[in-house]
Amino acid sequence: MLTEVIATRYVTPLREGGSLPGIVEADDLGTYIMKFTGAGQGRKTLVAEVICGLLGRRLGLRVPELVQMQLDPVIGLSEPDQEVQELLKASGGLNLGMDYLPGSLGFDPLAFEVSSREAGRVVWFDALINNVDRSWRNPNALVWHGELWLIDHGATMIWHHNWPTAEKSSAKPYDASDHVLATFAPDVPAAAAEFAPQITEDMLTGIAAEVPDEWLVDEPGFDSPDALRRAYVTTLLARAGMISDHITLGEPSKDKPSQAPGWLAGKPPRRAVK
Template sequence: MLTEVSATRYITPLREGGSLPGLVEADDLGTYVMKFTGAGQGRRTLVAEVISGELSRRLGLRVPRLAVLDLDPAVGRAEPDEEVQALLHASPGPNLGMDYLPGSLGFDPLAYAVTPEEAGRVVWFDALVNNVDRSWRNPNMLVWHGELWLIDHGATLTWQHNWPSVANAAGRPYDASDHALAPCRPDLRTAAGELAPLVTADLLAEVVALVPDAWLTADDETADPATLRARHAELLLARAALVSGNITVGEPTPVRRPAPPGWLVAPAPRRAGEDR
């Protein structure tokens, strides 16, 4: 089970993410980044956060400690932002807390060197969980006390948003060309040899058991949580056996400057004799 704590003070919203997470204090004297059940992305993103976050931890990658964070919306009554107040009131009860890493910095490849071995482990893991949100545009990694930490796994396990198509998900390719660590020459062969044997049925059963039932059945209260846990575990087990041969690292997508709006584009000059 994840540690269960209660929020005692809402500190401030964090506006870097689209889900508007908040910084809170809890009754264990810890400070957490809270991700809300009432956010627009839905509770399935919290399912992905727990499964991918705790799986990566068990594979030896650094992830902030996760907790189930109980929220009484009254703790944020002094927050003046109406959008934040609406989010708090839409999220009573258990939410997800991620241990706050004070003084951490966003990953910058020019300031922090990552070895091919470490890059390979991160890219292989992201391929396993089909993480579509660790690109050079948005790395979702922090450097804390000189070490690389992974955050924000809500965009993983994309198959859970369309279970009818899950039959094709185990062998789905993973294009890592735009991955934030692609320039670090990730050693995928070594990573696969180290990590794939660790992804066992017992390990996955342990990880999926950490997800609260209410988050699993958020969109269908008649769904069976045990069945949904088994689906996640079976798919990840099958994917672990196949993903190593389905990762490509090619040229990154070029940066394209946005086109100016039409009203800013000057009309072409008319030539002599053209109709007006």
């Protein structure tokens, strides 16, 4: 299971986007980016962070370590921002932490070179999880110690916002034309050959088991957290078997509206984490 830590000090909010994550210190002496259950996007974004973040790490991609974080809202009493105060009050209990990468910079495709192999691996991974939020508009990637790190997977697996249509939705092709790494000649066939055989039922079942029960309860159409976990496994397994032949890399559409869901549309580019 994911390591569980206790938040000991709320440091500062990160004001990119609408979820208002915060930098938080924990009782293991680590520093994390905390993503809150009380944020407007809801707990499904945390489920997506866990499943897709762990999947990326299992495939050998650089994704910051994830932890469960227990939060006592009292740690934010000195925070002067009323919006932050309300978020902390709404998020008491179990939240998600992502390892903080001090000194990292927001990825800029004009300033940082990525190999065709690595670009292909990231594009194939994003196609599998249907990541509509790693585009030139909002890269959701950092450069740390000269290497590319992938962050923010809350806008993936869009089908889990409407499970009755999940089978149809998850079968859709993936248009990577606006992907932030599309200009690096992604070697998608090589990535498919490397990654597709690794996506097994056992692998996905183990990853889904890492999601806390309390983020999975009361989902319409499912009688238990395990039943919902099974739906994630089944959907991703089916997509892994078909997505390699359904990835499109065309000319980027600079004037095309974002494919991100409404609650992410219009999010400004991520600033460097300092």
